[in-house]
Amino acid sequence: MTNAPSIALPIPLPELTTPPPIPGNALRIVALGGLGDVGRNMTVLETQGRLLIIDCGVLFPEDHHPGIDLILPGFEYLDDRLDQVEAIVLTHGHEDHIGAVPFLLKRKPDIPLIGSRLTMALIEAKLKEHRIKPYTLTVKEGQREKLGVFDLEFVAVNHSIPDALAVFVRTKAGTLLHTGDFKMDQLPLDGRLTDLRAFARMGEEGVDLFLTDSTNAEVPGFTTPEREIAPAIDRVFRDAQRRIIVACFSSHVHRVQQVLDAAQKSGRKVAMVGRSMLRNMGIAAELGYLHVPDGVLVDVKKLDDLPPDKVVLICTGSQGEPMAALSRMANRDHRIEVGVGDTVLLASSLIPGNENAVYRIINGLMMLGADVVHKGNAKVHVSGHASAGELLYCYNIVKPKNVMPVHGEWRHLVANAELAVATGIPRRNIMVTRDGGVVDLVQGRAKLVGAVPCGYIYVDGSSVGGTTEALLKDRRILRDEGFITCIVVIDAATGKIASGPEITARGFAEDDRIFDDVIPKVEQALAEATGNGVRDEYQLQQIIRRTIGGWVGAKIRRRPMIIPVVIEA
Template sequence: MSHPHPELNAPPVLQPGAVRVIALGGLGEVGRNMTVIEHAGRLLIVDCGVLFPEDHHPGIDLILPDFEYLKDRLQDIDAIVLTHGHEDHIGAVPYLLRLKSDIPVIGSQLTLALVEAKLKEHRIKPYTLTVAEGQRERLGVFDAEFIAVNHSIPDALAVFLRTPGGTLLCTGDFKMDQLPLDGRITDLRAFARLGEEGVDLFLTDSTNAEVPGFTTSEREIAPAIQNVFQTAQRRIIVASFSSHVHRIQQVLDAAQANGRKVAMVGRSMVRNMGIAAELGYLKVPEGVLVDLKKLGQLPDDKVVLVCTGSQGEPMAALSRMANRDHKIEVGEGDTVLLASSLIPGNENAVYRVINGLMRLGATVVHKGNAKVHVSGHASAGELLYCYNIVRPRNVMPIHGEWRMLVANAELAKKTGVPHSRVVLAENGIVVDLVDGRAQITGAVPAGFVYVDGSSVGGTTETLLKDRRILRDEGFITIIVVRDADTGKIAAGPEITARGFAEGQDVFDQVLPKLETALAEAADRGVTDSYQLQQVIRRVAGSWVGGKLRRRPMIIPIVIDA
């Protein structure tokens, strides 16, 4: 567990009547969104999501927020409020409910359906409360009002919290699409009404704060999708997030218009689209959806496959197709449509998949060469509108990398929010709202918690460093047999190396150095095995670093015989 700011102490006891805000994830990163709000000794959690691993997290499945701050205060949590159903906002709910399964989970109909399906896999039956826009609920000491916002998944909500210590408006992820596919727009009238009432702290989505203007409407990408369907020679393979209901709707409509059948590939895609269709958020045209097993009976030019893997995830269906490790073989004449934007950090993985697919003969249509995706987040123009409508007393940018948070803060200042009332915080930073003013008062632990197979939290940065060394620098074992009676070297050193371009015989050069160092250690009376291992590691490491320009993992083994 890491501490975000060593110069900051633990926060003082919260002043009577004040409100405390601590982001345990989502600041300085795109993902892992989780904000803890405290008033009068009670806690409310807004979102509880995961972060997906990058190249420097070898072997990691998911990254969770750090629950350490909450472990002794689970009884104080009144509810978990979820703004929408994306993994970076709901994916960590099962891991929090493992600690206390009866914490109420609040969200919209689709959001809760996706969460409940996930919790079922973890064998957790939650206590849930379904809410809708315009609804107001008392959650312990918190009075919560829910507001419709438009995003790349249906049923997204902002939440307005009223407390005796102040009011907070949390947007969640949102944009201001004026022509959304489902007709559900961001309720700016409600934002204006809440602005008139008074918003003491505005926590707002920063993802597109650097992007000028306004985010393109979802409807504007329909011609590009239609063009793919009209020009594709054989099969069409669409890769999308398994929760992007709007995008899958467009694919289904285009398939119907062009006489094609659609099959879903991948457990999460089948599950989530099944839920969306059952609840009426996904309108499936009659006869368009077919079972994957029946596709072999159809000609290639009548087939559409919808799968996961738009971010280059190694185990997702599309990556496996690119690596020829999937039952669906991509070939000449196939068209692959990547209907998603790139999450920062995933660029290399995605381009590897694109190159692999094109090497197999496929045509790949993606955001770089066609207008096949629009963002789900408000650009700078939309954020400026929101600031002018809400007129918040204090602003805390959330959800985004540091550059995005800074850009959002600058937008707030341009609309008249004083510099002293714009709080730029990182995960773990404690922000207290006292007498209408928000300020940083301390910090709590907020490191990465890794899900590694069946282990949760057991993987450390040290272990990841070892994995990176094994992957990038190689591995050397050096075995020495020592006479237990005399302490002198009886056999060895014997060197085995893996991960080096040089042949094994190159390591013969270091053997005399090792023999000399071990003899000198014996003359000095060094008999402890651990000390001898350190001698071996130091000599071998220095030689490899100077000669081969590498810093491998070195495992010395001293055997007494």
């Protein structure tokens, strides 16, 4: 068992040991995702032999995940315990909080899902594509539900998607308040404020453990209200000479609403591009969260009949996703051809890790002649997360006994912890950990007691969990270092080389003739091995790999994948 790490000198998670059995009077919190990454959020609560899951999201791959579509939380902790799960509570409808639900329900389809009206509609549509009919319970702010040993109360919070909820969990072992993703916008577009009165009431009752959003903990002050970006969007619409292409998250209802309103004022027609955008905005409009002005929305097929200065497209791809509409436009692989005079508006913040992909898209669009407007050069987006000033308010209102920062990279978690310290919460009561960390709450005192296995689960085409780190390493080597094949035919009777070595290389700037220098070395190494009685093909392949690898490393300063082929004839 390892004590909770100091915030100033955090102990790396690998030093944590396997947690002991949960005490009978404890509430155990297991972080299966969302700590150390901005994504794949998932927290498991355990008490009296029953489990409650809060959120179940995906992480989007970065450059060092070649070929990967999505990354899931580490489900292995739950594999033999799914019968103990009371429900999955979903705080809001963003992919990093709901995207992994279909993959978990494929293991046990009858786990109930709980969330707000919009969140349930979005997850039900997603599950329909996976042919899963879920058990759902729609809740709203102020509602209280008892699920076995867990007593839940839901609290309104505002975020960059409507209908977000925090959840207050009462158990015999203690109480826990999980904010989900939130901010304290005092002028929300939908008029739905974060319910600080409920936070204060729960604080007066007693919050034993406070799990709070860390994403903007490094940002001083307060997050800008959504309403303040409307003038910047109106300015883009006023100045644009030809088409306007807006890229944002497919679930960002508030931003799409602002674009629709700006289009109506400027006399433009709007078409939505992308399956997820069409699906999500259709759901939002049907439920009344998105108000589409009459006559503004048109089918994308009708755009060719409209003059360019009367057209707006709303699409996905604001994070540089390679298969999203905007990326394909930048690569000239889409029916919409971006050209000189078009204006592209990136109405989103950069998710950490996506910077290079986004800047590649910006550069590609500008090379095609488009004017690209983004958060770096105009006030066209505000964050959906509470900044440091708002987090300080929350700590002072809730007055929690213990704190566990969630949702963010390590730097965000540490910054959030320091805010808690500044409000008077003792460092020893602040649990900073990464995915896999296990915290026990016993008699009002939280303690980091160990860690459970919590590796990435990769979605790679139709394969879920089959892709390993070793396979990804091979892909990275193939991408970055190239590969060499070496074919040798060995005489089965004499053990001598009958043909070869024949070397072929790919991914090298040097001419193939440079490898002529290593052929005698391979011949000598094989002759010595066979002379010593080595005939096993695998052993001979390893000799070839070591010989070529050593030579290439010293001569060319590369570490390619080497594929030796030994054939007996």
